Amino acid sequence: RFCCEFPIFGMSFVSSLEKYLTHADIFEDDSLAMLEEHTKNNPAFSKTLFQIYLDAARKIFGDFTSGKDRILKFQMLECDQIRTSLELYRRRKGYSQGIIYWMLNDCWPAAAGWSILDYYACPKPAYYAFARAAKPVIASISKSKEAFEVHVCNDMLTDACGNGRIYVYDCKREMELLSESFEFCVRENESRKVFELDRSPMQKYLSDDCVIICDVHTDTSDDRAIFVENRFADLGIEYATPTVVSENECEITVTADRFTPYAVIDSPYLLSENCFTLKAGEQKTVKKILMP
DSSP: OEEEEEEOOOOOOOOHHHSSHIIIIIIIIIIOOHHHTTTTOOOOOSSSSHHHHHHHHHHHHHHSSSSSHHHHHHHHHHHHHHHHHHHHHHHHTBBOOOOOOOSSBSSSOEEEESSSSSSOOOOOOHHHHHHHHHHHEEEEEEEESSEEEEEEEOOOSSEEEEEEEEEEEETTEEEEEEEEEEEEEEEEEEEEEEEEHHHHHTTOOOOOOOOEEEEESSSSSSSEEOOOSOOOGGOOOOOOOOOOEOHHHHHEEOSSSSSEEEOOOSSSSSESSEEEETTTTTTEEEEEOOOO
């Protein structure tokens, strides 16, 4: 079984949009005329692709509160498409043998296009979501009738052994409510369930305010997986813009004052990581690799 074409649709960083759109076009024009003009359409649909995209972003992440919030939710939508689909395919390794995303790069200055690199060959936020989900070793969380399950996919040619922690995180109170630690060892070129947490004791902690987070650590890498019971919109949160704590010629350290599933850093540099999950007050340091 192989997915020969999986469409992904998302927005560039604002720094790229500003190369051919005005500030008003991007943030202030509620008709979204120029953003839609710079989005290719399929005449077979009853709605334009851009309107379908608007509806999906609003449904998954909540109503738009400002022009800035709208752009962020456009960006997060593509990140979430890639995260959930690639985690699923890698979790089912053996049953599913691969997935091809359409596509790598835009061929014109598309505001919302089918790619992870924009027309200027700059990464979109979704590029980093793909880079994380395509790492040699990743974790993911799934749900069965009885339990929440942690899976580790190891695409290396050596065993991946380490430890992990799964916990319920309350996004409103910004605190952990329940935590369980575990150890694991996954053989080379294998994906399997490494831990499960019974739903019964968790049920009293789970609400629309909560997400489930799993952090895993091996000798070669770290990874963080998240799971939302329903939709991010149900969390009722205001998504944080990361704040730069420090920056030098080699790296940037950022933090967020509240939980955000995709912390988007609009930087002129290609970064080692971007668009990652941050908890309130947590700091993350990423390396500058090169100018795009």
